[in-house]
Amino acid sequence: RLAALTEQASDAIVVENIDGVVTSWNRAAERLFGWSAGEAIGCHGSDLLLPPAGQAADEALRARVIAGETPEPVESVGLHRHGRPLALSMAVSTILSPDGRVVGVGRLIRDIHAEKEAALSREQFTHRLEIEVGERTAALELARRDLRTVLDALPSMVGYWDRDMRNRFANHAYARWFGVEPSTMPGKHLRDLLGDSLFEMNRPRAEAALRGEPQTFERAVPRPDGSGYRQSLFHYLPDVIDGEVRGFYVLVHEVTEIHEGRRKLADALREIAILLNTVRVHALFSQIDLQGHVIEINDRYCELSGYEREELLAKGFSLLNSGVHPPEFWAEMWRSLRDGKAWRGQICNRAKDGSLFWLDSIFAPIVGADGRVDRYIGIANDITASKNAAADLANERQRLDNILRGTNVGTWDWNIRTGETRFNERWAEMVGYSLADLAPIGSDFWMRNIHPDDLARSAEALKRHFDGELEQYECEIRMRHRDGHWIWVLDRGRVSSRTPDGQPEWMHGTYQDITERHAAYEALRAATRAAEAASAAKSSFLANMSHEIRTPLNAVIGLTGLLENSRLDAEQSGFVRKIQLASRLLMGLINNVLDLAKIEAGETALDVRPFDLHDLIEGLAAVFGSQAQAKGLDFTVSLPPGLPRRLKGDALRLGQVLTNLLGNAIKFTERGSVALIVQSLGSDDPNQLSVRFAVKDTGIGIDPELHESLFQPFAQADVSTTRRYGGTGLGLSIVKHLTDLMGGRSGVTSQPSQGSEFWITLPLQRVSDEGRGGDSPEVLRLLLLEGSPPRRLGWLEPLAAAFGWRADVVDGVAAATQRLQADAGGDGQPHVMLLAGGEALAPLGWQALLNTVAAIDAQRRPATLRVGGPEDDSRSEEARQFDGLLPGPADAAALFNAVDAAVRRCGGDAAKVIQATRLQGAGVLWLSGVRVLVVDDSDINREVAARVLQREGAIATTAAAAVDALELLARSPGDFDIVLMDVQMPGMDGNEATRRMRTELGLTQIPVIALTAGALLAQRQRALDAGMDDFLSKPLDCDVLIRAVRRHVERARQAPLPVCMRTEGEPGSPQSPWPAILGIDESGLRERFGDDLALYRRVLRRLCDEFADLAAGDSVPDVPADRLSCAARMHKLYGSAGLLGAHVVATAAVAAEHALRADVSGAQRGAQAEPAAALDAVRIALKQLLQAAQAWLAEASDSPVEEPPSGCVDPVDPKALNELSSLLRSQDLAALGRCADLGPAL
Known part of the structure; x- marks a missing residue:
């Protein structure tokens, strides 16, 4: 029965056990929350009932209930299954077991959405009502204030008197007129305000208004202060309500000004009549109606036009139309007049005799009694004389402007006494400016921009003109153009006015650009000289060439004849040598002639x-x-x-x-x-x-x-x-x-x-040199300070030259100080080393020299390195004054290490020295003892990278797959200083391997450098995002690889990586001549393979063996997975061929890779012919390469070549390595056998 009641309850009832898990969920809960009982039972109650934000408070409520409290029902926001918020009232109580223990919690939940909505509506209605009442009250008060403000602002008197003639309202003007305070007006009797005399005068009017009869009258009222009268207009307006007069309104307007205006208007009308009569007599006066007909015209108009008054009244101004003005002119005039605006303009008319006369005319609308325009009045003045004068002046100016433009000259005016100057626009254009650019401009501009060599000549010509020796000034000078070059100008002028004492005052002149004329003159002079020398030059050349060619040719002919008629003894051998010499000479002459001919033909x-x-x-x-x-x-x-x-x-x-x-x-x-x-x-x-x-x-x-x-x-x-x-x-x-x-x-x-x-x-x-390891470094300069005897440090110069450094030798402290100060003040970034020699240092005053160095700015301060004997102590007080100590003489490795350490200690960039150093030819190992893991699926790439690294003293371990590399790193993470990781490998690629290395193995400090045949920015970014530290493109540049490995190992170790000398027999010295193989670009191969021809031969043979099947040809695989495998093989071929310099094969391989991948992805769905064509191109290019390569490999097969094992080199067993180290330390001969056992791994 309880269960039935629960199911039939209108409120949701939810029962939870002590852990908050739902054990009962009635139908009302299903309807309210959207969860069925089957779904809800077994779930945590707060997760179903409440949003996450309310669950903490709910847990606190449950805890209080379980603890024995009986809280009041709480209102909360629930959550429907579909995310809709619910307004809830929730009562929570405990559920007890028969023995009185709390075994759960019961929730009685009621949806109070409707109550919330109703309460909200009531609140909103009440709030709106309060707002409206407040707004209306405020509006009423505002209206009252506005009305009072407006009435108080009126200059007219406004008041209200009740039927007892007591004031109920009066504005400020009312109070001011009678001189009382506005606050005293309400309740005042009209008699008290007006006084007995004025009250009795107005009483009949007031009583009539109280009878309901409006009163309007005008009266001169005496001013309260006795200063005169004020003409006023009075209105007494009855206030009638339901037929009963309750009082009357009083409105009083001062009309003194209107009254005075009427008087003045009458006076003005009389004056206008007089003026109009004057205009009609002396000016040209006319009136026209709205249609343009002349309705009035004076005699002056008729006299000037030559027409009779009747003619003009009959035909209008059309008789005077000269045709000078376009229709738009008249349309604009009439548009202004019809808009009620006056119009003024200059009109050209034609008189009866055909002559033209100009009038300065004004037409204005005249408003009739009805307030509308009923006619137009016109007044004009004859300006014919001034117009003719202006036209003559304009013609003269135009003629002068045409002359100036025709001669292409600029003009100038110069006040010699004040320096004031005026120029025209053409003058400014000649020197590349506009007048606006130069404003304000004075004679100083001319002084600043004339050529210094022409200034004295111009000044002399001016002086002679001022003194009267020359009728006019004329001088050819050079002026500086705005862009910096010089132009030639012909400067002419003459004095136009003088002061009373005869001194020149104003001077006017012109500028003419004669640059082209000067250039033509110079060209003519040069052409004349060339023409005069042409014949002699031609003859001289033919004679010279005849001699130069005839000599070797005669030798060839003569010595060949001798060779034919003699035996090949010693003398004949001499003849042959002479023939060879003459031939080489002839070839050199012919080459020069051909070079010039090719250049002049534009074919270079x-x-x-x-x-x-x-x-x-x-x-x-x-x-x-x-x-x-x-x-x-x-x-x-x-x-x-x-x-x-x-x-x-x-x-x-x-x-x-x-x-x-x-x-x-x-x-x-x-x-x-x-x-x-x-x-x-x-x-x-x-x-x-x-x-x-x-x-x-x-x-x-x-x-x-x-x-x-x-x-x-x-x-x-x-x-x-x-x-x-x-x-x-x-x-x-x-x-x-x-x-x-x-x-x-x-x-x-x-x-x-x-x-x-x-x-x-x-x-x-x-050149930014991206892809080559950064910008080209500056030359590292060593400043060698010599003492006496000189040349103590000569042994350093060849070592510095081997590194590509520049060694400058100075004798004495003074010279060294001067050189250092010059470098410190230069614009470049001098990386200057100061090296001072041994016991020669003290007498030279080394402390003064170091003081000079210390005074140089820190960013440009040179590092100081003391060069001493083996007995010098680097811990001495004197040695600590320097950035480093180099015992000498020393080898190249010691020099590099000392210079590198000194530059770092001086605060320089850690990579400064290595970046400025030539790596090849110095005889040092750049990566001595560096442990490198090379990961690449290509046997060829692995072997080349390993050999390059080993040649520089590194310990190289290789792995053919990313999985193998991760196993090595997991087993012995401390065995490697750096990892070279190929990006594209089958199975797990390099990016994924690096991510796992960083995350799963936790190896975040070991540097990883990406190796890939692709060099796209997107590929570079993916590698960096995966956790790699750098990115190198294949084929590897040896110098770039060495610098990158050094840079990252030094960064990881936080210490410089010392170099050591290369011992005799180590790789790195030149070997036999490099082979020329068709299809292989030899440039860069020797450096890439470190002059190791045996390595090159092994790599080339491996490529031939690995990819020989591709040269036989094959169709495009049908299965997408096989096509992807083929694409991966093309990528591998691309990298191997690029390493060997086989660029044609590499280009074809990468094109085939892209075509296969695009075909699989559907980017070129249905374009099966494109992958097929790409594979054909690979087959053809590879076949040609294999034929040429195998021919050379066959020739070289007689030479025994060491073939090191391919694939992954097993790392050294740490236990065995420790045993070997112990044997070596104890000088045990058993170390020889142990070393032989560990040889391949070592």
Whole structure:
């Protein structure tokens, strides 16, 4: 029965056990919350009944109930199954067991939504009612205040008097008029206010109003202060309610001004009549009706027009229409008049005799008695004379302007005494401005912008004109244009007025741009000189070329004849050598001629690409340094410290230009020196750099008069030069043409017997070098401080040169201080090292030198490194004054480590030294002892990376799969300093492996560098997001790889990575000549494989073996999974081929990979032919490569090649390694056997 009552209850009843789990849920609960009993029972009650925000309070309520409290029902917000909020009233009580224990909680829940809505509606209604009452009360009060305010503001008197003639209301004007306070007016009797006399005067009017008769009258009322009368208009208006007069309103308006206005109007009308009569007599007067008909016109109008009055009244102003004004003119006039506005304008009329006369006319509307315009009045003045004068003046101005424009001159006016100047717009245009740009302008602008060389000449001409020696001033001068260049102008003028004492006052003149005339004149002079020299030059060239060509040809012909008629003895061998020499000479001459012909034909194209400027200069220095040395000349190269290494331009053409200049300098210099000087000129464009290259010699020199002709084809200083030194005279012409083609300039400075300086300036583009490990570093400069005896530090110079550093030697503290101060104040970022030598330091005053260093700004302060003997103590007080100590003489590794440590200690960038260091050729191991894990699914890539790392002293362990790498890291995480991780691998890729390494293994400190054949920014970002630290593109650049590994290992260790010397027999020294294989680009291979030809041969053979089946050809797989596997294989081929320089195969492979993946994804659904064509391209390219490669491999098969095991190298067993270490420390010979056992892993 209780269950039945529960089910039939209208309120929801929910029973929960002591843990809050629902054990009973009636039908009303189902309807209220949307959960069926089957769904609710077994669930936590608060989760079903309440939103999360209310569950904490509910739990507190349950706890109170269980604790024995009996709280009142609470109102709360429940939650329907579908998320709808419910307004609830909830009573909670305990449920007891038969023995009185609390075994649960019962909830009686009632939906109070309707009650809430009703209560809310009542509250809202009451609130609205209160608001409306308040608003209406406020509005009523506001209206009352507004009415009172308006009435008080009125100048008229407003009042109300009841039937007893007592005041009930009076505005301020009423009180002011009678001089009483407004507050005293209510209740006052009319007699008390007006006085007996005035009351009796107004009483009949008041009594009539009280009888219901309105009263209106005008009366002059005396002012209360006795100052006169005020004319007023009175209204007494009865207040009648239900037929009964309760009182009357009084309205009094002062009409004194109106009364006075009437009088003044009468006077004005009389004056207007007089004025109108005057106008009719002396001006041109007319009246027209609304249709434009003339209804009145005076005699003056008739006299001027020549028409009779009757003619004009009959036909109107159409008789006077001159046709000068367009229809729009008249339409605008009538539009203004019809809008009720006056119109004024100048009208050209035609008189009866055909002559034109101009009138300054005013037409105004006249308003009739009905308030509407009924006619228009016109008044005009004859302005014919002034119009004719203005026209004459305009014609004269136009004529003068036409003359000025025709002559294209600017004009100027100059007040010589005050300096005031006036110019026209053309004058400003000549110098690139507008007058608005120059305002305000004075004579100082002319002084600032005239060419300094022309100022004295102009001043002299002006003085002669002022003194009367010249009738006018005239001078050709140069003025600076706004953009910086100079223009030639012809400046003319004359004094137009003088002061009473005869001094010049105003001067007027013109400017004429004669720049083109000057240029044409100079061009004509040059053409004349060229024409005069053409014949001699032609004859001289033909003679020279005839001699130059005939000599080797005669040698070829003569010596060939001798060879034919003699035996090949020693003499004949000499003849053969001479033939070879003559042939080479002939080839050089012909090459120059052909180069010039090609340039002049416009067939020379630039090959603009990034290049290493320092390498280019060093190559030229190596070639021409030996040539100069052979002639006994000093040869020097000067490169600025801040000049970037990598720039973008045509390195081949630049090298050709500098080769010509250096070759000429050495050829024409018998003694002294030749120098190549490179300077950075900067640029306004942040992406560009202007560089100046100069070749300076102490040779024979050139007469300045011959400089202009030097860069012309076949030109040399004179015939004797050609006879003495030989040559065609084409070299400098080629220099100029190529420099112009590259967007640069060329020139020469020279004097006979004093040497020459030939220079060019070129705009070269800066290179960001993304993908090459950052921007090219600046040259690291070492400042070697020598004492006495000198050259104690000479052993450092070759070591610095091997690192690509620059070593500058200075003698004495004074010279060193001067050099340091110059570097500190420069614009560049000098990374200067100061090295001071041993016991020579003390007498030089090292403390003063260090004080100079300490005074330099911290960001530009050079590191100081003391070079001493092995006995020097780095812990001494003197040594601690320096950033480091280098015992000397030392090897290259010790030098690098000392310099690197000193720069870091000085506060410099940790990567500064390694970035500025050339890695190849220094004889050091850059990664000594670094433990690297190389993860790559390609056997070829693994072996190459491992060998490159091992060559630099690293301990390389390889893994063929990401899973293998994770196992190695999990087993021995402390065995590796860094991980090189291929990104795209079958199964688990590198990104996923890195994520697991960071999260599952917790290896967050080991650096991971991504390796991939793809270089898209999206791929780079995915690798970084996965937890990798850096990104390197395949094929790997050895230098970039070494720098990256060093950078990240040093960052992880928080300490610099020292280098050590490479021992004899270690890889890294050049081997046999590199092979030339069809389909393989040799550039970069030697560096990439570290001169290891055996490694290259193994990698190439492995590629041939692994991918030979692809060259046989195969169709596109039918199954998508097989197509994806084929795409993965194409990706692997792409990376391996790129590593070997087989770019054609690599390009075809990546295209096939993309086609296969797109086909599987549906991006090219139905385009089966595209993957097939891509695979055919791979097959063709790979077949050609394999044929060429296998031919070379067959030739090299006789040479035994060490084949190291492929695949993953097992890591060293830590226990075995510890045993080996113990044997070595105890000098036990058993270490030899243990070392042999561990050899492959080591």
